[in-house]
Amino acid sequence: MLSCRDLAARVAREEDAPVPDNAPGQTNTSTPRTSRPLPLPDKISPVRSYTTDHPPHSSNVIHCVCTISNDNLSLQAPFWWIHLDAIDDGAPGGDHQIAASLPCSTAMDKAYVAILTFVFLLVLRYLVGRRVGAGGKGGNNGKQGKQAATRLPPSPPSVPFLGHLHLAKTPFHATLARLAAAHGPVFSMLMGSRRAVVVSSPELAKECFTENDVVFANRPLFPSQRILSFDGASLSMASYGPYWRNLRRVAAVQLLSAHRVACMSPVISGEVRAMVRRMNRAAAAADGGAARVQMKRRLFELSLSVLMETIAQTKTSRTEANADSDMSPEAHEFKQIVDDVVPHLGTANLWDYLPVLRWFDVFGVMKKLVDAVNRREVFLRRLIDAERLRENGGGNDGEKKSVIAVLLSLQKSEPEVYTDTMIMSLCATTSTTTEWAMALLLNNPEVLKKAQAEIDTAVGTSRLITPDDLPRLTYLHCIISETLRLYPAAPLLLPHESAADCKVGGYDVPRGTILLVNVYAIHRDPAVWEDPGEFRPERFEGGKAEGRLLMPFGMGRRKCPGETLALRTIGLVLGTLIQCFDWDRVDGVEVDMTEGGGLTIPMTVPLEAMCRPRAALRGVLQGL
Numbered sequence: 001m002l003s004c005r006d007l008a009a010r011v012a013r014e015e016d017a018p019v020p021d022n023a024p025g026q027t028n029t030s031t032p033r034t035s036r037p038l039p040l041p042d043k044i045s046p047v048r049s050y051t052t053d054h055p056p057h058s059s060n061v062i063h064c065v066c067t068i069s070n071d072n073l074s075l076q077a078p079f080w081w082i083h084l085d086a087i088d089d090g091a092p093g094g095d096h097q098i099a100a101s102l103p104c105s106t107a108m109d110k111a112y113v114a115i116l117t118f119v120f121l122l123v124l125r126y127l128v129g130r131r132v133g134a135g136g137k138g139g140n141n142g143k144q145g146k147q148a149a150t151r152l153p154p155s156p157p158s159v160p161f162l163g164h165l166h167l168a169k170t171p172f173h174a175t176l177a178r179l180a181a182a183h184g185p186v187f188s189m190l191m192g193s194r195r196a197v198v199v200s201s202p203e204l205a206k207e208c209f210t211e212n213d214v215v216f217a218n219r220p221l222f223p224s225q226r227i228l229s230f231d232g233a234s235l236s237m238a239s240y241g242p243y244w245r246n247l248r249r250v251a252a253v254q255l256l257s258a259h260r261v262a263c264m265s266p267v268i269s270g271e272v273r274a275m276v277r278r279m280n281r282a283a284a285a286a287d288g289g290a291a292r293v294q295m296k297r298r299l300f301e302l303s304l305s306v307l308m309e310t311i312a313q314t315k316t317s318r319t320e321a322n323a324d325s326d327m328s329p330e331a332h333e334f335k336q337i338v339d340d341v342v343p344h345l346g347t348a349n350l351w352d353y354l355p356v357l358r359w360f361d362v363f364g365v366m367k368k369l370v371d372a373v374n375r376r377e378v379f380l381r382r383l384i385d386a387e388r389l390r391e392n393g394g395g396n397d398g399e400k401k402s403v404i405a406v407l408l409s410l411q412k413s414e415p416e417v418y419t420d421t422m423i424m425s426l427c428a429t430t431s432t433t434t435e436w437a438m439a440l441l442l443n444n445p446e447v448l449k450k451a452q453a454e455i456d457t458a459v460g461t462s463r464l465i466t467p468d469d470l471p472r473l474t475y476l477h478c479i480i481s482e483t484l485r486l487y488p489a490a491p492l493l494l495p496h497e498s499a500a501d502c503k504v505g506g507y508d509v510p511r512g513t514i515l516l517v518n519v520y521a522i523h524r525d526p527a528v529w530e531d532p533g534e535f536r537p538e539r540f541e542g543g544k545a546e547g548r549l550l551m552p553f554g555m556g557r558r559k560c561p562g563e564t565l566a567l568r569t570i571g572l573v574l575g576t577l578i579q580c581f582d583w584d585r586v587d588g589v590e591v592d593m594t595e596g597g598g599l600t601i602p603m604t605v606p607l608e609a610m611c612r613p614r615a616a617l618r619g620v621l622q623g624l
């Protein structure tokens with residue numbers, strides 16, 4: 001296996017991996033770019049599209065090639081100044097390559113170098129633009145012909161080098177929704193040197209994931225994700241092909257099937273009970289019998305604990321001495337790693353799109369990622385080794401097996417790939433969704449009361465909700481659907497990438513284009529939903545919303561395989577919180593619903609609330 005440091009070095013050297021040759025219907029049958037270990041060539045030249053006989057780079061000279069077309073500019077390696085040459089390489093449409101060989105210095109301040117490089121590129125592009133313009137119309141004929149034949153989706157005005165990256169304001173999904181209002185339901189953007197197409201209507205989303213499903217089944221592998229996802233070997237990042245299919249089959253059949261999720265239910269119920277017990281104790285100790293609860297922290301800890309329990313059965317190492325925490329020491333350790341990694345994930349991460357930031361590691365991102373990944377690998381290995389020991393001691397019995405035990409018994413050599421993907425996916429998504437649901441309920445107390453009444457009728461007050469009650473709690477289900485409509489945990493899904501040229505909404509989408517589906521905008525389309533910004537669970541009652549596209553878990557073959565587990569966990573957690581406590585806003589102040597950015601939609605202000613044990617449930621709570 002490639003070590004993390006090797007991988008980081010490789011990411012820095014290899015910039016933007018080429019699009020795999022997966023034509024639709026004849027997908028990659030060779031070893032995917034994500035299979036491990038990927039053999040490292042003895043020597044990787046930073047020049048990939050070197051087309052002239054300029055001298056090769058030497059130890060103190062780094063050679064680079066930039067490809068410049070009328071709307072795009074990409075650079076393959078860092079450089080200093082020695083000579084600069086514009087080469088008409090005969091590329092159609094006046095695409096030109098500029099070669100520059102430059103001596104390297106290490107003493108200079110990285111940020112300064114990055115800025116100089118950026119300015120240099122701007123000037124370069126301007127000069128080449130002039131040269132191409134002055135070079136006569138003949139030189140552009142090929143391009144004009146190609147442009148006439150190729151009808152790309154409309155695009156907002158771009159700036160050199162950055163493309164549209166300057167528009168990438170947080171939260172990115174909201175920015176893209178505004179751009180869609182101006183440019184239509186399908187538009188294209190240049191993210192540095194990568195082209196992206198953004199789709200924001202239900203019809204076009206369906207088109208992408210039905211007739212173009214295979215074409216868009218790939219994932220772009222950004223440098224940060226490459227480091228974080230075992231060089232793209234994790235299920236969510238693997239490129240489409242036999243390797244991904246194998247991972248996905250094991251995940252769907254062995255780990256996340258309805259049967260496995262049912263086996264996990266006692267674990268989820270046990271963790272929820274532990275959280276409620278702690279909240280009840282906190283309320284009993286508080287003035288006035290109501291405790292101020294940090295919901296964000298509690299819910300995240302709960303998700304992580306559920307996962308640690310289902311994945312590795314870490315309960316044995318839990319110390320009840322820490323009365324305020326729901327997490328095992330292992331979960332605590334993993335939380336710290338997640339906290340270090342999450343800020344660097346996201347679809348609009350400048351570091352991923354601008355090679356210049358990576359070459360000089362301007363914000364120290366590379367170092368932080370490598371450190372976090374190293375710690376994570378050691379941690380996961382420890383969990384797996386502990387499971388092996390338990391297996392050898394005969395400590396695992398059938399259905400109650402942990403996820404790692406299942407993988408080991410399947411003779412999978414890479415349990416960490418699954419384990420890591422599942423922990424990362426579950427924690428952020430389920431806890432964020434439950435947090436938004438609670439926030440919406442606090443701002444809409446009449447909905448909270450209606451949900452409480454439904455639970456009292458269906459379950460009673462003499463016992464806690466169990467997973468078997470969930471199918472009967474239809475209003476609770478409507479609340480969850482409405483929450484996922486307004487705040488889909490992955491508002492732009494995970495990015496997809498086209499493996500071949502295709503058409504979307506009548507426009508041409510070239511191979512290698514990133515596809516962003518703005519689920520956030522689709523779920524708030526006023527043509528589909530009346531008063532789309534309002535929280536109204538009733539719109540889902542009695543199948544009224546049937547036929548309208550709701551896709552918080554995605555669509556097509558890359559759809560989330562964890563939907564059943566997620567819905568069951570959210571249902572049980574939310575239902576139990578509603579059943580056991582009366583909830584109030586802190587100081588009666590309306591909850592701040594401002595959205596944050598990143599791969600998920602976090603609440604900008606972490607949710608806090610006042611919880612008071614319900615008198616009718618006192619007996620049950622005391623018995624926990």
Ligand code: HEM
Pocket residue numbers: 235236237248251256421422423425426429430433488489490493494495552553554555557558559560561562563565566
């Ligand atoms: C509220 C909870 C969740 C939401 C809203 C959610 C949503 C999503 C979305 C939108 C995608 C991308 C789909 C696409 O790109 O088309 C995805 C992928 C994925 N999710 Fe979830 N998810 C949730 C919970 C979970 C859980 C609990 C697990 C597993 C423990 C999980 C595992 C995965 C995996 C492995 C993928 C990648 C699938 C692939 O690329 O083949 N998710 N999820």
